Amino acid sequence: MTDTKTPLSEMRERIDSIDRQIQQLISERANHAQTVAKVKGAGLSAIDYYRPEREAHVLRMVVDRNDGPLSDTEMVRLFREIMSSCLAQEDPLKIGFLGPEGTFSEQAVRKHFGHAAYGLPLGSIEEVFQEVAAGHADFGVVPVENSGQGMIQVTLDMFLTSDATICGEVELRVHQCLHSQAGKLEDVKRVYAHAQSLQQCKTWLRINLPGVECIAVGSNAEAARLARHADDAAAIAGETAGKIYGLKIVAQGIEDRADNTTRFLVIGRSLFPPSGNDRTSLLITVNDKPGALYDVLSPFAKHGISLNRIESRPAHTGKWQYAFFIDVSGHIDGDALQAAVHDIGESAATIRVLGSYPVALP
Amino acid sequence: MTDTKTPLSEMRERIDSIDRQIQQLISERANHAQTVAKVKGAGLSAIDYYRPEREAHVLRMVVDRNDGPLSDTEMVRLFREIMSSCLAQEDPLKIGFLGPEGTFSEQAVRKHFGHAAYGLPLGSIEEVFQEVAAGHADFGVVPVENSGQGMIQVTLDMFLTSDATICGEVELRVHQCLHSQAGKLEDVKRVYAHAQSLQQCKTWLRINLPGVECIAVGSNAEAARLARHADDAAAIAGETAGKIYGLKIVAQGIEDRADNTTRFLVIGRSLFPPSGNDRTSLLITVNDKPGALYDVLSPFAKHGISLNRIESRPAHTGKWQYAFFIDVSGHIDGDALQAAVHDIGESAATIRVLGSYPVALP
Secondary structure, three states, X not given: OOOOOOHHHHHHHHHHHHHHHHHHHHHHHHHHHHHHHHHOXXXXXXXXXXXXXXXXXXXXXXXXXXXXXXXXXXXXXXXXXXXXXXXXXXXOOEEEEEOOOOOHHHHHHHHHHOOOOEEEEEOOHHHHHHHHHOOOOOEEEEEEEEOOOEEOHHHHHHHHHOOOXXXXXXXXXXXXXXXXXXXXXXXXXXXXXXXXXXHHOHHHHHHXXXXXXXXXXXXXXXXXXXXXXXXXXXXXXXXXXHHHOXXXXXXXXXXOOOOOEEEEEEEEOOOOOOOOOEEEEXXXXXXXXXXXXXXXXXXXXXXXXXXXXXXXXXXXXXXXXXXXXXXXXXXXXXXXXXXXXXXXXXXXXXEEEEEEEEOXXX | OOOOOOHHHHHHHHHHHHHHHHHHHHHHHHHHHHHHHHHHOOOOEHHHOOOHHHXXXXXXXXXXXXXXXXXXXXXXXXXXXXXXXXXXXXXXXXXXXXXXXXXXXXXXXXXXXXXXXXXXXXXXXXXXXHHHHOOOOOEEEEEEEEOOOEEOXXXXXXXXXXXXXXXXXXXXXXXXXXXXXXXXXXXXXXXXXXXXXXXXXXXXXXXXXXXXXXXXXXXXXXXXXXXXXXXXXXXXXXXXXXXXXOOEEEEEOOOOOOOOXXXXXXXXXXXXXXXXXEEEEEEEEEEOOOOHHHHHHHHXXXXXXXXXXXXXXXXXXXXXXXXXXXXXXXXXXXHHHHHHHHHXXXXXXXXXXXXXXXXXXX
């Protein structure tokens, strides 16, 4: 650099000094991570010393002490990447997901495991479960719930026939907007979007653009691109996607459910200790008799446990049986949940802890 | 956390303290980055204060002082992400690339600009140039050379008809292997791979697996997946891709050119100052007369400048003219290159500096 002493070059020198310190600390952290691996006496793969509860705890501390200027999301992202690199010093984690690359599921993988983990794009949700069970993947990431369209049944059903555990959850939020060149609703004769986005905005489209042609394309980015070159077309895409394609917003928040979140589960083969802010997923089967569901649910109320979700499915185990997927607050190691599970065991046909895992980070 | 004082919990406390320091430094760095933006008196978009030469300089220092345990590549990756987050505090950079998401071109975007930049997947290389010219994208990333298949002509030709400048280069290395379940060449009756990989390994396949059926599929990951479920099939994929799918290596380094690198150019609208280790791309047109190429090249030798690449194309500007794309070492601001360009100007029909930019990082 040929800078003389200007305010800019002084500032750059200060940034260089900060970078030197950051680098030294990251190297030190990577050294400690290696030492932790040795203390644990584990093998040579990342899976042997990956601790989701520890990572969640670290990231929550990052959020707690963040005073900006970076957003919590950006700061968490950077620490995920630092942990991802430290962990990948041996054989990196292998994460199965519903491919191909570039999908929403891969975004969830990267948000949770960072970019130093290996992603295995697979052909179906079933295959993700199979690869994890067979040990070809260390973990899998599968969509389980879209707030617009409810639970994803194929994912729930896989728990009925596999031994998969739940080791984490990831949430991706999407707010859909309608974008066009001119930004006027009355000009719109065609709407481009990914099929899933069309589905998510069905009601809004029916009410506000009745009879208008809806065309499914490969991605919402593709939709925005097509809308840019047409006077009479609009695209459904996230706020930023439309913006970067230079489109104007016709309408915001057009998804049928205002909080359009896709929730993913991280599946694995083992259970992990508490992180301090956890959720527990239970799979409970009951015989079909009057009051069966009440008998299952009342112990939660009795022991002061919050229910987050409940979903019933016909069980595959026998006639007249029902399976309930129940998410509650807290870790299975906690006294209250232990007591509730004990009480439920007296009336339920079977009860299985699918997993206790850290609540999703921002 | 309920840990008592064990070696593990002590180690974790030390890591927590390191994390606190890293976070404080990253926040401080982000604050300085904002101040630099103000000192420059620039607008509110990242493009106004993005300095590729400064980033390259910072990353080279990172490599120089890296003593492990993280690899240079991982450490550079983390600093790219930190800089990417700091820069994206205002409107993030918008980077056009040949879509869809998940392609090799997107990998190049992420390697160079990190994950806080916006990626705009576009439909063609031409469109990337157009979007940059129109200001819809701040920069574009386009493939320009594959060491197996040579220069990508459509990219070169775009420089003949557009005002695009070159602001950077990115290199991605791929080593292809043949993988199968059993790892034996004699069992292989079918080979799955992405069409481009089949092309890159054509000679090896012809010699070692004559007459064997080659089947193009969507990606090499898909190929590895298909090969896992067949006794008589193999897949072409990178070393790690095969490994994560649990396949055995049949043969390594099967690409026809041993150093299988794809080189990308970062295109933009302006020229940037020296980073300390730069390359310059020139576009020179000459009239078709004896000795024209010699006249163009001799000034480089005279002024001690290394030629990295030369490629001739018929120019679109007039009959009997030829265009030469010439890459040389050094920055256009350097005395030697200034002198050489001056000398060339006396014999060439036209000479245009496409850009001086930092040499690609690992």
